[in-house]
Amino acid sequence: MNPRIYIAALALAGLTHAAQAEPAKTECLAGAKPGGGFDLTCRLAGNALHAAKLIKDPMNVSYMEGGVGAVAYNHVIGTRPGDAGLVVAASSGSALLIAQGKFGKHDENAVRWVGALGTDFGVIAVAADSPIKSLKELVEAFGKDPAAFPVGGGGAVGSQDWMKMAMIAKEAKVDPKKMRYAALEGGGAVTTALQGGHIKLASGDASEMINLHQQGKLRILAVMSDRRLPGAFKDIPTTFEQGYVIDWPIWRGLYVGPKVSDAEYNWWVDTLGKLVKTEEFKKEREARGLFAFDSLGDAFDKRVKKDVMTFRALAKDAGL
């Protein structure tokens, strides 16, 4: 194409688009089976956007399972890169997989990161009858005899749950690879195994464990956060308060394809910006056990890229 005509066409396209472009139809893609974290993210976005009247028609949620989001990632980049109505659910777990090269040939720069909707936090818990009462006691006891503390997490070696515990292990001067780590099928299996005494330590997410903590079925030793969480968590100390500079937010957010125009991208960023301030959204977010984590547009893009860098360093550190 003649470059001058090309530029003219671009300018024309820009004019008709104006500064922002609302897509005619919206869809949220969850890169897993229904019922998981991606589904939760999509439903949170869809329900709240519609309830707050920021979109006209309800948002469609579709599923494409495979590689915890890897198939969806490749699908969006390869097949629907310019679909402005399509947002895809992601989490800090996606950043971890990208850092480990498990999302295929594409890296974190291959899509446009729109924003986070909320976050959960990592927690470390012991059984209710465990003699360990604080993180400090755990680090000491674990350092002396790591074999006495089989750990359970909801993912394989190298997953978020494994990483959380690996960071504690490092505080105790234990090689993370020497941990007795059982990779169980999801958070529910972890808390059940902890109650059954099959494992002595559980690595998981705050929202999965808080009810059992309140019922006295297990004890959360620390929330992996730099600030005290509200509500049911107000009496549970954080890692920072106990003298360990370790945090593990598990954010949940959205991205769009790489060829979505600036105007269309900005529409999503602005719309989510309006959304997170509404009461409807706050209600929906809390119902799903998520805490506020407002990071949108550029800020979110930086956050994701920083996370990927951190995770790369961590994985290397842990000897993966």
Add this chain to the structure above:
Amino acid sequence: MSFDFLWQGMNVALLPQNLLIGLIGCFLGTIIGCLPAIGPINGIALLLPIAYTSGLAPESTLILLASIYYGAEYGGRISSILLNVPGDAGAVMTALDGYPMARKGEATKALAISGISSFIGGMLAVVAMTFLAVPLSWLAIKFGPAEYFVLMVFAFATLGSMVGHQPVKTLLGCVLGLMLTTIGLDATSGAYRFTFDQPELHDGIEFIILVIGLFSISEVLLMLESQVKGALKPLVVSGAYPSWSEIRFIWWPSVRATVVGFVIGVLPGTGASVASAVSYTTEKRISDKNGTFGHGDMRGLAAPEAANNAAATGAFVPMLTLGVPGSGTTAVMLGALMLYNIQPGPQLFVEQPKLVGGLIASMYIGNILLLIMNLPMVQLFARMLLLPNWVLIPGITALSILGVYSAFASVMSVVIMFGIGIVGYLLRKLGFDMAPIILGFVLGKVMEVNMRNALAISGGEFSIFFSSTLSLVLWVLAALVVCLPWWLRRRQARLAG
């Protein structure tokens, strides 16, 4: 504890509006179950947001979702029996004896028998759940990786019954199934095995894709082959319903399978596919004296059907009492409870009697509704077999593609399905059974993951597999399953001699 919740629940479930919701759910569920690859989880994921946004009461939503769930357990058998295309994961074993019955002209009887055994399994399991849910929840807690491993040893021990007259082919099939499960993410180390850098293979081969490939695609190829040779005989469909004596004949197999299915359903690490597989092999071990299983034996049809309905019900026990879903579908339902801010746990029965009671009561009602709905319809369904082959063969193919594509939204999964289908066709031509492959696939993954987790916990000590009473009991059972038939045969031979 008191059973107040059940009476309160009956009042809720018998409200005209909830009865109607239950009826709609059962109907939708039956259709969803019928369609290959599309299971209750898809139906529920679709309807949950609609129910939530339309402001339905929590108990009504739960009744709707649950009735879709057990409706699908009934519906899955229909395509298994008529077309050898399992409608969902729990209906695979149903095809083993159900399809031969249909080929013999007994489609109506097979559908009715499986409907009745589904009812027996579903109903007895609801009764068990009403009275034992809270006490049984300890079982789910007591089962750790070591116990799951020994349970799988037991399951493989019952597999001995499948060996039949060609042990080498059975074992080879089983090994093929085991090999196929190793594809994908290794759940313990996080490494990718045999994925060739294809993200589509990261999660391995989906069970349902394997099943549809092995059963329906290879079936289509076999039908095409006999069509070309001109050897495809037209089917006869007799409208005969089972007699009372035949129903009595399947009563005990169904009851035994219900017990097996319910217990396996209660364990969160195993599901309807394991339940129906183990109950089929166990029943074959117990009853198959003349080698009629696999050739259209009613007991071989009744056992897995009763078991998968019992397992579907059993899966509610850990979900309601512990908040741990026993299957993918109950995981979505758990999400529904969370949406309504309802916390599962043993207290749920006391704190939310209307909800839990309504749910359980709707299961009693749903099972009765499904039996009533299904029995008169079986003749209608059976007539489907009279469709000419030029409709039937493309029809099965289209249904298979549609099902797999809509469930996984990827062309790759359709390609894999056809690849498996062609391999399945070749294997069947060579005289292999498909069942051992399926069993190896279903049991292999659970066994591997739990063995490695158990060894990770014990630091490599094998003694962990013998460290609890539960494991020891399971070891003894496994030994009995292997030795008892052999010992009985010897004793019989000695008595005869």
